Amino acid sequence: MTQKRKIYFISDVHLGAPALTNNRERELLFASWLDNIRDDVEELYLMGDIFDFWYEYKKVVPRGFTRILGRLADLTDKGIPVHFFTGNHDMWVYDYLTEETGINVHHDYIIREIHGKRFFLAHGDGLDASDTGYIFLKKIFTNTTMRWLFSRLHPNFAFHIAHKWSASSRLSNADYDEDFMANKDGMYKFAADFLQTNPIDYFIMGHRHKLVNEKMNEKTRFIILGDWIKAFSYGVFDGENFELKTYKDEAKA
Numbered sequence: 001m002t003q004k005r006k007i008y009f010i011s012d013v014h015l016g017a018p019a020l021t022n023n024r025e026r027e028l029l030f031a032s033w034l035d036n037i038r039d040d041v042e043e044l045y046l047m048g049d050i051f052d053f054w055y056e057y058k059k060v061v062p063r064g065f066t067r068i069l070g071r072l073a074d075l076t077d078k079g080i081p082v083h084f085f086t087g088n089h090d091m092w093v094y095d096y097l098t099e100e101t102g103i104n105v106h107h108d109y110i111i112r113e114i115h116g117k118r119f120f121l122a123h124g125d126g127l128d129a130s131d132t133g134y135i136f137l138k139k140i141f142t143n144t145t146m147r148w149l150f151s152r153l154h155p156n157f158a159f160h161i162a163h164k165w166s167a168s169s170r171l172s173n174a175d176y177d178e179d180f181m182a183n184k185d186g187m188y189k190f191a192a193d194f195l196q197t198n199p200i201d202y203f204i205m206g207h208r209h210k211l212v213n214e215k216m217n218e219k220t221r222f223i224i225l226g227d228w229i230k231a232f233s234y235g236v237f238d239g240e241n242f243e244l245k246t247y248k249d250e251a252k253a
Contacts, residue, residue, distance in 0.1 A: 011206025128186025
């Protein structure tokens with residue numbers, strides 16, 4: 001009997017995060033997960049912040065992550081589409097990953113029909129209209145002139161600045177945002193407004209580091225994929241149903 005092919009979604013792995021002490025363990029676990037889905041994956045969506053920091057110079061990229069990049073290249077070499085959405089930590093991904101691993105890079109949300117269902121796919125950063133501070137900061141980070149100026153810095157110095165910034169991030173706070181309520185969140189409000197004029201079956205996002213699978217109406221669900229800091233979670237769509245699952249316990253089974 002032919003095994004049913006599945007669509008997989010994962011977000012917020014934060015490979016190489018300076019704020020965390022278990023980066024090697026998490027990378028090995030992520031590599032194990034990629035091996036585990038290899039035989040039944042139809043399409044893979046990496047929904048942002050896969051890397052805790054990424055910046056591409058013309059001839060230089062961050063060191064490391066060879067286990068992950070090799071496995072992604074192995075998937076695309078077999079003809080499996082892999083999609084990478086830039087997040088707020090890895091927004092400076094350009095053409096290196098496409099050229100070296102064959103993945104498709106998306107810098108904005110996309111709407112895609114998958115097995116008759118309409119998916120809104122995004123990392124989620126910048127969709128919360130109330131987060132004006134980050135929206136302003138993102139405009140600076142994505143400004144062409146500012147990127148050109150940053151590229152003039154020596155990589156050792158530039159990466160040092162970025163890693164110092166990341167080391168002070170909320171990843172080091174194990175209790176961040178424990179009172180999160182999805183239907184009060186700005187990303188959910190964006191989805192509700194978007195739904196007024198665009199029929200969507202599944203909103204799939206990351207960014208918040210929370211596991212959410214909430215019904216918006218009789219047809220639509222709002223999904224946040226969790227993370228690989230605490231939850232080690234992912235989403236899977238089998239053509240009929242969508243599920244959120246956690247891998248760390250699966251790997252121990």
